[in-house]
Amino acid sequence: MPLIKKGAEANLFLEKFSERMYPADGGKVLVKERISKRYRDEELDRKLRESRTSLEAKLLSDAKKAGVSTPVIYQVDREKTSIVMEYVEGEVVKEILEGLDSTSRRNLCRKIGRQIARLHDYGIIHGDLTTSNMIEASGGSVYFIDFGLGEYDSSKEARGIDLHLLHRTLKSSHFQVSKEAFQAVVDGYKEEFGNKADGIIRRVKEVESRGRYVPKEDRK
Structure with a gap:
């Protein structure tokens, strides 16, 4: 094996x-x-x-x-x-994101944003939202893998931190396209989550301004 x-x-x-x-x-x-x-x-x-x-x-x-x-x-x-x-056959998003044309990249990231919104709407926090844990299959579906750090939590804080982790990954691993990519993620997130997304997006900005994580037991 x-x-x-x-x-x-x-x-x-x-x-x-x-x-x-x-x-x-x-x-x-x-x-x-x-x-x-x-x-x-x-x-x-x-x-x-x-x-x-x-x-x-x-x-x-x-x-x-x-x-x-x-x-x-x-x-x-x-x-x-x-x-x-x-075993999911496909391409790891980390390996293809920067090589896509702008339209394809935005479409992929909007799709990712919608998937994240579905998780959050169900009360699921992935816990490790990186482009290494996303696979685009041949049919165009984006598979999320490795929920080893995941949990059930419907708080704005937990959801905001989940999105913040992805934003941080984009800035560190895909700096040249990070702004465009994350905006497309947010757009897809809002499309799927509706008005409930606004408070969570604000919480992402709050988390980033704090520059640190808040222990789970202190989240509101």
Whole structure:
């Protein structure tokens, strides 16, 4: 089972669908396994990894219910703290965003903004909205992946921080197109969320003016 990405919280492996699930089927699956943290108490570490694994699987499932494209979950193993999911074929947004013409880039970012609004309207916070966690599939759908830092929170603060993270990513990784790209995200967000978006967009600006994050328990 080849390792394709080693992260701070989890490792990703690519495996043949026939070897992991059903022999008669082709294709590939992605296996996400949470990493044990040696500095934590062993029992606490196990419980945290179990709960995060279960929560991520539920977030992925609920995001799909909200109308957001996410990988299909095939299997959740609490004991091994792993998730077997669909391997999404496509292009990572981080790799293509700057190479698009202006019209295509705005269209893609408006689509991303609408997807984020659907998540937020359902009470889901992605927690790591970066262009590395978005894949444009061949049919044009934008898949959101890696909900490992996600949560359920309908507060303006949480939603504002979620959007702020994307804005920060655009400015740091796509500086030359960041202004245009984020404005298109905001436009799509407003199109989907309606009048409820205004207060959240204001909160993004407030978060950026503070220059720091607010602990979850202090969010209003």
